[in-house]
Amino acid sequence: MRTLALNIDIVILFLMALAALWTVMTRSLLRSAIGLALTSAMLTILMFRLHAPLAAVFELSVCSGLISVVFIATISVTQPMSQEKVLQHMRDRLERFWYLPILLVLIGIVLSFVNFKFNLSVPLPEIEKDPRVVLWNQRPLDLLGQIIMLLTGVFGIIILFREAKQK
Amino acid sequence: MSAQALTLFWPFCLFIVVLFVIGFYCLLVTFNLIRALIGLELLIKAVTLLLVLVGYVTAHEALIQSLVITLIVMEVVIIAVAAGIALGLHRHNKNLDTRQLRNLKG
Numbered sequence: 725m726r727t728l729a730l731n732i733d734i735v736i737l738f739l740m741a742l743a744a745l746w747t748v749m750t751r752s753l754l755r756s757a758i759g760l761a762l763t764s765a766m767l768t769i770l771m772f773r774l775h776a777p778l779a780a781v782f783e784l785s786v787c788s789g790l791i792s793v794v795f796i797a798t799i800s801v802t803q804p805m806s807q808e809k810v811l812q813h814m815r816d817r818l819e820r821f822w823y824l825p826i827l828l829v830l831i832g833i834v835l836s837f838v839n840f841k842f843n844l845s846v847p848l849p850e851i852e853k854d855p856r857v858v859l860w861n862q863r864p865l866d867l868l869g870q871i872i873m874l875l876t877g878v879f880g881i882i883i884l885f886r887e888a889k890q891k
Numbered sequence: 892m893s894a895q896a897l898t899l900f901w902p903f904c905l906f907i908v909v910l911f912v913i914g915f916y917c918l919l920v921t922f923n924l925i926r927a928l929i930g931l932e933l934l935i936k937a938v939t940l941l942l943v944l945v946g947y948v949t950a951h952e953a954l955i956q957s958l959v960i961t962l963i964v965m966e967v968v969i970i971a972v973a974a975g976i977a978l979g980l981h982r983h984n985k986n987l988d989t990r991q992l993r994n995l996k997g
Contacts, residue, residue: 730898730899730902733899733902733903734902737902737903737906738906740906740910741906741909741910741913744909744910744913744914744933744936745913747913747917747929747933748913748914748916748917748926748929748930748933753923753925753926756925756926756929757929760929760932760933763910763933763936764936767936767939767940770940770943771939771940771943771959774943774944774946774947774952775947775952776943776946776947776952776955776956776959778956778960779939779943779955779956779959779960779963782959782960782963783939783959783963786963786966786967787932787936787963787966787967790967791932791966791967791970794970794971794974795925795928795929795970795974797974798925798974798977798978799925801978801981802925802977802978802981802987820920820921821920823916824913824916827912827916828909828912828913831908831909831912832905832909835904835905835908836905851950851951851953851954852953852954853952853953854953855952855953855954855956855957855960857953858953858954858956858957859956859957859960862954863954863957866957866958866961869961870960870961870964870965873964873965873968874964874968876968877967877968877969877971877972880968880971880972880975881971881972881975884972884975884976884978884979885975885979
């Protein structure tokens, strides 16, 4: 049973790596954005399986949904290239990106032979199990940081898209 | 760390490294700003998965979930602002090729 669960995890990990590779290798930026959303969806499944359901829901709604929308909107606003430029761009991309699969295979081979020893601590018995309690009661400063970061983002966007005053 | 967690730890580590390498390579070789942002996203996803894995292995799932939620909020803000900067650059320069963006070059 445990082996089956591990096999499912490995299949999902493999699909996630494949989606990430497709995201990087594909020519179209729109397909790249879709590939990123797929990678994010695979990551969500893995997070569910690693007992992190709350973070998984955030990942699915925010990273797979909202960020994809931001990317697709940005891509649609930017102008498409001319046919000649597209052909030149394809040749350039092929030259730059064809090393990636080879690099990945080499890294995979090297890592499969290396055996690092990690000394991870044994959990203490009084660990809080509810993420809501941790977030709201034990780490309220994190929430303050999140609010400040969100406000920074909002002000940044306002400043970036501020229209020049008419004289 | 239990034997079950140890068997889970290694395959995940391998794929986290693979994801990190993909993101880093994309960031390194691309000249398109949007694709660079996509590479950055992949790097953040690798870090997120590493955090969740360590939380699972050390049984600190609740703490790690709160950290991951904070990380996701940061990620959204960074991507939104960076996409805004990319749009602004496109409006001024009519392309997103980093080789052409030399307005601030000394």
